[in-house]
Amino acid sequence: MATLRPPEDSSFTATLRAARELDGTDRLAPFRRHFHLPAGRAGRRIYLCGHSLGLQPRGVAPLLAEVLDDWRQLAVDAHFDATRPWVDYHRQVVDDLATLAGAQPSEVVAMNSLTVNLHLMIASFYRPEARRPAILLEAGAFPSDRYAVDSQIAWHGHDPKTARIEVAPRDGEGHLRTADIIARVEAERERLALVLLPGVQYLTGQALDIAPIAAVCRRHGIPIGLDLAHAIGNLPLRLHDWDVDFAIWCSYKYLNAGPGAVGGCFVHERHARAELPRLAGWWGHDPRSRFDMPDGFRPMVGAEGWQLSNPPILSLAPLLASLSLFRQAGIRQLHAKSCRLTGFLEALLHTWLANEVEIITPPERGCQLSLRLRGGRTRARRAFEALAEHDVVADWREPDTLRMAPVPLYTRFQDVYRAADALRRILRP
Ligand SMILES: Cc1ncc(COP(=O)(O)O)c(C=O)c1O
Numbered sequence: 001m002a003t004l005r006p007p008e009d010s011s012f013t014a015t016l017r018a019a020r021e022l023d024g025t026d027r028l029a030p031f032r033r034h035f036h037l038p039a040g041r042a043g044r045r046i047y048l049c050g051h052s053l054g055l056q057p058r059g060v061a062p063l064l065a066e067v068l069d070d071w072r073q074l075a076v077d078a079h080f081d082a083t084r085p086w087v088d089y090h091r092q093v094v095d096d097l098a099t100l101a102g103a104q105p106s107e108v109v110a111m112n113s114l115t116v117n118l119h120l121m122i123a124s125f126y127r128p129e130a131r132r133p134a135i136l137l138e139a140g141a142f143p144s145d146r147y148a149v150d151s152q153i154a155w156h157g158h159d160p161k162t163a164r165i166e167v168a169p170r171d172g173e174g175h176l177r178t179a180d181i182i183a184r185v186e187a188e189r190e191r192l193a194l195v196l197l198p199g200v201q202y203l204t205g206q207a208l209d210i211a212p213i214a215a216v217c218r219r220h221g222i223p224i225g226l227d228l229a230h231a232i233g234n235l236p237l238r239l240h241d242w243d244v245d246f247a248i249w250c251s252y253k254y255l256n257a258g259p260g261a262v263g264g265c266f267v268h269e270r271h272a273r274a275e276l277p278r279l280a281g282w283w284g285h286d287p288r289s290r291f292d293m294p295d296g297f298r299p300m301v302g303a304e305g306w307q308l309s310n311p312p313i314l315s316l317a318p319l320l321a322s323l324s325l326f327r328q329a330g331i332r333q334l335h336a337k338s339c340r341l342t343g344f345l346e347a348l349l350h351t352w353l354a355n356e357v358e359i360i361t362p363p364e365r366g367c368q369l370s371l372r373l374r375g376g377r378t379r380a381r382r383a384f385e386a387l388a389e390h391d392v393v394a395d396w397r398e399p400d401t402l403r404m405a406p407v408p409l410y411t412r413f414q415d416v417y418r419a420a421d422a423l424r425r426i427l428r429p
Pocket of ligand 1: 114115
């Protein structure tokens with residue numbers, strides 16, 4: 001196990017009092033009150049699991065009640081006469097999603113779920129040829145991405161065993177190097193029909209430096225897409241400027257939109273009117289003639305042209321509630337707090353547990369820290385379970401990784417202190 005490297009920011013004091021002082025000067029602290037915090041054995045649990053499922057904003061229930069009321073009282077007329085008419089309901093989230101994605105409003109749409117959107121995007125952007133059948137992924141890609149990619153490769157009559165190319169960290173290293181990804185794209189450019197990378201790697205929490213990679217892909221005419229499951233709402237993004245072709249995300253993690261919430265999709269402006277092949281549905285058809293029920297599909301301009309079905313209003317209402325908090329707080333301010341909060345966690349682990357813990361997350365990250373423990377899987381797994389007994393909610397990823405994410409919208413510095421202190425007491429009783 002590598003020794004714990006010194007924290008980026010060593011200006012923290014490892015006391016509860018110092019943590020409370022940091023809370024006292026935190027201008028984003030009031031946002032915590034906008035969330036329901038899960039109850040624990042003693043008081044509230046310390047929730048470090050927003051990278052898996054974000055907490056419920058208090059604004060969700062009233063918005064859901066509004067939809068249910070409109071449905072009860074107006075029935076079908078609610079499509080046009082509801083407090084927020086259902087026919088355009090999905091458009092209310094567009095501006096805020098665009099801000100989080102670093103995109104123009106016409107480049108984003110809320111629809112489906114992540115893996116469905118990934119399939120829709122691959123259907124449009126993966127145009128393999130006999131000599132160019134390959135898709136480049138990172139070796140640790142989330143299983144759903146691998147399954148989607150393999151099934152698409154096979155769907156086109158190619159062999160995933162040879163056409164899925166993976167780029168991995170170097171031997172003995174835990175993170176991908178940008179230069180290695182670029183070198184791999186260069187080396188495989190004749191065979192590559194698509195590159196798919198994460199914004200933030202789900203296991204290690206590494207944030208990838210997308211712009212230079214996208215530039216190389218563009219130079220060689222290789223479409224590039226991003227899985228932003230762990231990036232959106234966690235880090236400020238600049239999808240438009242990075243010039244990626246597409247991106248997909250889910251909204252139940254950092255976007256706090258609830259289990260199975262409606263996902264999202266970015267399609268770069270340069271494809272807004274392009275005649276790309278796509279899997280079409282009536283909600284992607286030009287709304288001016290959608291209800292004329294015409295025969296020929298005429299796609300809407302922009303990302304909305306990839307919609308299939310009429311939007312899930314009950315799933316959009318929580319997203320709407322949550323996005324208003326992001327709008328008020330600002331993703332840059334949230335990120336600034338996130339750096340401090342996660343830096344504090346790193347500093348505490350370094351001060352107390354330098355010989356016990358390895359942080360596998362590099363400094364290029366959002367709020368998640370992924371840990372391995374000296375003593376390997378069994379000890380780490382036991383520590384994870386013991387944390388739950390201390391009312392600390394972290395999560396576990398096989399084979400040996402403990403993930404903790406102090407989400408800046410609802411986590412306090414004193415929570416981080418208590419969580420690190422609990423781990424200290426578990427590991428060094
Ligand atoms: C990185 C990543 N990609 C894809 C998915 C799959 O998302 P969904 O079940 O919404 O399709 C997840 C789910 O946690 C994920 O973390």
